[in-house]
Amino acid sequence: MVYPLFLVLLYLFVVILGSPDAPFPQGDEIMHIRTIRESLETGNYLIPSLSGLPNPYKPPLLFWLGMASDRIFGIGYFQERFVSLFFGLGSLLLLFGITLQIQKERKEVFLTTLFFGFSFLSLKFFSLLMMEGPMVFFLLFYFYLFFHHKRTKDRKLLLWGSVLVGVGYLLKGPILQVYLFLFVFSHLYIRMVRIRKGKISILWNRIPEEKYLLYSLALTLLLPIGWILYLYISLPSGKDLLRFFFITENIGKFYAANQPGLRIWFGWILYSIPFTIPFLQLFWNQLRNPRRSKYQSYVMTILVFLLLVTTLHLLPNRKDPYYVTPFISLLFLLPSFKKFTWESLLTTKTNQFALIIAYFFLIMVSIVVRLPNLFLVSLLGLLLLGSSVCFFETKKNQWLAVLFTQIAIIPIVIFFLLRPMADPDLRSLTKEAENASICVIAENPWTAMDVQNKLMEASVQFALPLTIQENCSKSEYLINFTDAKITNEFTKLKSWFQWKQHLQMEAKSVFSSILKMEKQKFQTEISLWKREATP
Numbered sequence: 110m111v112y113p114l115f116l117v118l119l120y121l122f123v124v125i126l127g128s129p130d131a132p133f134p135q136g137d138e139i140m141h142i143r144t145i146r147e148s149l150e151t152g153n154y155l156i157p158s159l160s161g162l163p164n165p166y167k168p169p170l171l172f173w174l175g176m177a178s179d180r181i182f183g184i185g186y187f188q189e190r191f192v193s194l195f196f197g198l199g200s201l202l203l204l205f206g207i208t209l210q211i212q213k214e215r216k217e218v219f220l221t222t223l224f225f226g227f228s229f230l231s232l233k234f235f236s237l238l239m240m241e242g243p244m245v246f247f248l249l250f251y252f253y254l255f256f257h258h259k260r261t262k263d264r265k266l267l268l269w270g271s272v273l274v275g276v277g278y279l280l281k282g283p284i285l286q287v288y289l290f291l292f293v294f295s296h297l298y299i300r301m302v303r304i305r306k307g308k309i310s311i312l313w314n315r316i317p318e319e320k321y322l323l324y325s326l327a328l329t330l331l332l333p334i335g336w337i338l339y340l341y342i343s344l345p346s347g348k349d350l351l352r353f354f355f356i357t358e359n360i361g362k363f364y365a366a367n368q369p370g371l372r373i374w375f376g377w378i379l380y381s382i383p384f385t386i387p388f389l390q391l392f393w394n395q396l397r398n399p400r401r402s403k404y405q406s407y408v409m410t411i412l413v414f415l416l417l418v419t420t421l422h423l424l425p426n427r428k429d430p431y432y433v434t435p436f437i438s439l440l441f442l443l444p445s446f447k448k449f450t451w452e453s454l455l456t457t458k459t460n461q462f463a464l465i466i467a468y469f470f471l472i473m474v475s476i477v478v479r480l481p482n483l484f485l486v487s488l489l490g491l492l493l494l495g496s497s498v499c500f501f502e503t504k505k506n507q508w509l510a511v512l513f514t515q516i517a518i519i520p521i522v523i524f525f526l527l528r529p530m531a532d533p534d535l536r537s538l539t540k541e542a543e544n545a546s547i548c549v550i551a552e553n554p555w556t557a558m559d560v561q562n563k564l565m566e567a568s569v570q571f572a573l574p575l576t577i578q579e580n581c582s583k584s585e586y587l588i589n590f591t592d593a594k595i596t597n598e599f600t601k602l603k604s605w606f607q608w609k610q611h612l613q614m615e616a617k618s619v620f621s622s623i624l625k626m627e628k629q630k631f632q633t634e635i636s637l638w639k640r641e642a643t644p
Contacts (some may be wrong), residue, residue: 111145111216111219111220114516115226121520121523122194122232122235124198124230125192125236125523126190127185127186129534129553129563130531130532130534131236131237132527132528133233134237134526135234135239135431137239138239138490138571139555139558140558140583141167141171141560142175142189142562143159143561143562144164144172144177145157145172145175145176145179145238146565147161147564148172149176149179149180149194154176155169156346157173157176157396163350164216164352165349165350165353165357166354166358167280167281167282167354168280168281168282169242169279170243170279170281170338171192171238171240171280171415174192178191180193184565186562190236190237190238192238192243193234193235193236193239194235194236194242194244195240196235196242196243196245197235197246197249198232200235200242200245200246200249200438203249203250204221204222204225204438204442205219205222205255206253207249207442208442208445210257210260211404211445212445213296214450217445217451219447221441221451222449223516224384224441225438225441227516228380228381228382228384228437228441228519229379229380229381229382229383229519229555230245230380230488232519233380234431234434240281240376241431241434241435243277244285244435245434245435245437247273247274247276247277247285248435248438248439250270250273251270252291253271254269254270254273255292255559256268256407257499258270262371263320267325268325268328271325271327272329273326274289275329275330275331275333276332277327277490278329278333279336280337281334282355282359286329286330286333287421287427288418288419288435289326291414291417291418291421293323294417294577295411295413295417296319296322296410298413299409299413300312300315300406301313301316309562312400337351339610343391347594356617362425362426362427362440363424363426364426365427366424367431368426368427368428369428370425370428372428372430373419373422373423373429373430374419376429376430376432376433376630377419377433377437379430380434381439381440382519383464383515383516383518383519384440384441384515385461386463387454387455388440388443390454390457390460391443391444391447395447402447404447408443409444410445411439411443411446418436419433452504452508455508456508456511460515461494461498462531464494464511464518465498465512466515468488468490468494468518471483471487471522471526472487472488474489475525478529478530478552481527482525483525483529487521487525490521491519493510493513493514494510494511497511498591499509530608532607532608533605533606533607535563535564536563536564536612538603538605538637539586539588539637541586541602542567542585542588542639543564543566543567544566545568545586545587546568546569546583547560547568547569547570547584547586547587547588548571548572548580548581548586548587549570549571549587549588549590550588550589550593551573551590551591552590553593554571554592557569557570557571560588574591574592577596577598584640585640586638586639587599587636587637587638587640588636588638589636590634590635597641598640598641599639599640600639600640600641601636602636602639603635603636603637604631605635606633606634606635607632607633607635608631608632608633609610609632
């Protein structure tokens with residue numbers, strides 16, 4: 110029964126990958142796709158470019174892979190996002206391999222892999238051209254090699270793991286090296302520190318046993334140092350790129366507007382959906398009734414590591430929930446390490462009650478936004494859960510009901526809530542301008558990048574509302590994303606509405622507008638204009 114669900118999971122990824130408007134968008138993806146396509150057009154393969162200049166925001170590995178995919182399969186959203194899916198499938202295989210070494214029961218191994226695939230983390234970031242999907246792969250690969258090394262004592266595995274982390278520098282900078290140092294520190298802490306009767310003792314004699322692990326850390330720095338030296342010495346703009354990346358982009362996070370630390374903690378809750386409740390129960394049960402296993406040292410190492418990386422991301426002022434996504438996969442290893450079955454975790458009264466609340470909430474949403482298909486499928490899920498609690502006599506039927514309704518939550522949200530309420534397809538609304546010169550009037554240049562990504566054959570120019578005359582003088586068409594007044598040179602062809610990304614409304618006003626179905630409060634009018642022919 111479990112195996113066909115992997116085909117369903119693959120189908121979900123394939124459907125999501127090709128859609129320009131992803132169900133769970135992430136703003137940086139627009140810039141990543143624009144960088145790949147512009148670099149292919151200009152031939153800037155080694156140092157990818159954005160808006161005519163070397164892209165200083167991220168190292169080039171993701172862009173290199175995206176360009177390679179576009180070269181092989183043709184330019185498109187599916188081809189570029191396939192890079193993340195490739196790493197995502199690799200992550201699933203790695204999780205399968207690690208669990209297989211821990212767990213003798215094949216059913217649990219397949220369930221662990223399947224559930225991770227249906228998590229919000231996987232369905233979002235393995236379907237977007239973002240660094241987070243590959244980061245999951247790099248961390249899982251190192252943990253796989255580390256765990257296999259501890260079982261086989263093969264030192265070469267540590268060397269390969271360190272080299273891999275070094276390559277990861279080209280993905281998102283030195284943060285992967287920082288994560289590795291924190292992981293090694295967590296491992297050494299569990300191995301060497303003992304606290305008994307209020308006294309702390311350190312077992313220094315265990316350092317020689319871990320010397321190859323410590324030596325291998327140096328290998329993680331070889332490729333980063335080589336790349337930095339290449340930029341500094343050989344590239345005219347290399348010093349500026351390094352200065353922007355290390356100081357403006359990274360150290361600048363400590364000087365941005367201070368965001369609440371709850372955003373990081375919320376990331377753990379958000380990206381582990383729909384398995385958040387089982388994980389919380391697992392932690393709570395371990396606090397109340399500690400259950401030791403032969404893998405207890407790995408469990409404690411993971412918990413210390415997760416605490417350290419959470420603390421790390423609480424330090425800068427800029428705190429985004431998705432910063433914790435590379436570590437969510439480690440949560441799915443805990444049930445196997447602790448010898449818990451997924452059936453025992455998901456069939457608890459607490460989890461079933463939480464599922465009932467979730468489906469009841471979806472029913473309420475379907476009534477408010479008037480989506481009959483969402484209402485029907487949510488009602489079906491609620492009835493299935495209710496029957497499992499009240500009428501199903503066998504544990505097998507109860508377990509299957511919970512399993513299907515658990516993994517169905519996010520697909521239901523995607524296909525029955527987000528898809529019907531998605532913004533209109535820009536490509537179909539602007540067919541007459543798909544090969545013309547277009548001036549995009551917006552507050553943010555990334556809006557113009559998004560238009561250029563969707564209308565690949567058009568020539569897109571960006572203009573702020575106050576620079577229309579200056580920047581749009583040679584454009585045949587205008588797409589206005591603001592309230593700016595358009596001169597008489599242009600004639601309005603059509604308009605449509607799309608959802609606002611940032612609401613500046615009080616909670617009371619939001620709630621009132623939802624009840625009154627005032628969609629215009631949450632949407633912005635977009636208009637297409639054409640330059641009048643001169644006599």
